[in-house]
Amino acid sequence: MSPAVRSQTSQQAKESLRERKKRMTREAIFAAAGTLFSERGFDDVTVAEIADAANISVKTLFTYIGAKEELLFRGRPAVLEAVVAAVRNRRLAQTPLVAAAQALLAAVDDQDPDKNLDGFLRVVHAGPAARSRLRVLWDETEDALAGALAARRDGPRELAARRLTAAQIMVLVRTVTSAEVCDLVAKSADSDRQRAEALKDWIRDAAGQLARGLAAAGR
Numbered sequence: 671m672s673p674a675v676r677s678q679t680s681q682q683a684k685e686s687l688r689e690r691k692k693r694m695t696r697e698a699i700f701a702a703a704g705t706l707f708s709e710r711g712f713d714d715v716t717v718a719e720i721a722d723a724a725n726i727s728v729k730t731l732f733t734y735i736g737a738k739e740e741l742l743f744r745g746r747p748a749v750l751e752a753v754v755a756a757v758r759n760r761r762l763a764q765t766p767l768v769a770a771a772q773a774l775l776a777a778v779d780d781q782d783p784d785k786n787l788d789g790f791l792r793v794v795h796a797g798p799a800a801r802s803r804l805r806v807l808w809d810e811t812e813d814a815l816a817g818a819l820a821a822r823r824d825g826p827r828e829l830a831a832r833r834l835t836a837a838q839i840m841v842l843v844r845t846v847t848s849a850e851v852c853d854l855v856a857k858s859a860d861s862d863r864q865r866a867e868a869l870k871d872w873i874r875d876a877a878g879q880l881a882r883g884l885a886a887a888g889r
Contacts, residue, residue, distance in 0.1 A: 696734050698724040701784075703741035708789030712742065712797060739799035747793075748785040749777045750811045753843060758818035766819060770839045771877035774846060778866050778873075787846075787869070794847045804847075812840045842876055 685693070702723035706715040717738050721731040735741060756773035757766045777787035793800055815836035820829060845851060851872060858868040 695724070695726060695730070699726070699731060699734055700741060704793075705783050707742070707793045708783040708786065709792075711792045711795075712738075712800060739803075742793060742800050742803050747790055747807070748782075749774075749787055749790045750807060750843070752777060752785065753839070754811060754814045754818055757815055757839065765881070766815075766835050767839055767842070767877055767881055770815075770842060771873055774843070774873050775870050778870050788866075791847055791852060795849070795852065808840060808844060811843070812836045815839055838880055842873075842880060845876060846873060 699720065703715070703720045706720060706723060717731060718728055720738075720741065721728045724731070752773045753770045756769040760766060760769035774787065777785060777790070780786045783789045794804055812833075813836075816829075816833045819832040819835055824832065846869075851869075855865050855869045855872065859865045
């Protein structure tokens with residue numbers, strides 16, 4: 671048994687039955703909310719529907735949260751995690767921006783509602799509560815990107831350059847989720863498939879524009 675498995679097993683052993691049930695219930699609540707929000711949007715999902723999907727009562731639900739808004743964006747959403755992971759694990763000759771763009775392109779076609787970019791966009795545009803939480807997530811994701819780009823021997827100048835690259839990637843990510851891009855994509859085609867292709871075309875074009883802009887600035 672590997673050290674990681676032994677550690678996880680030891681942690682589970684220390685967890686009481688009551689604690690385990692509470693953890694599993696909390697996970698079920700957030701999973702149910704995430705799926706429903708992705709499918710229908712924040713405003714069109716009721717607390718009662720979330721409780722029903724998690725197989726608990728509304729009263730029980732409110733022992734875990736104080737308000738429905740708390741169910742938005744548990745942790746960092748999978749789409750943002752995928753961008754960070756793609757940058758961290760990029761190929762040797764691949765630029766961070768290209769790696770991030772490819773992660774976004776993959777998210778357009780992902781069939782998992784928790785990982786699909788369209789599902790993420792539905793939550794992003796759920797209302798003021800979502801936008802407020804999203805601003806925090808942008809900062810957290812930029813920090814994660816800067817950390818993924820940093821090397822052990824980086825000095826102040828190199829770390830500042832890593833931050834600039836992370837901010838450049840976030841320009842792409844944030845613009846993809848903007849109301850203007852969503853409106854452009856919605857009006858560019860009639861079917862979901864065509865809209866998905868239009869969004870992917872925009873991601874490719876935007877990444878190319880950002881890359882050319884940096885190249886020109888470095889001349």
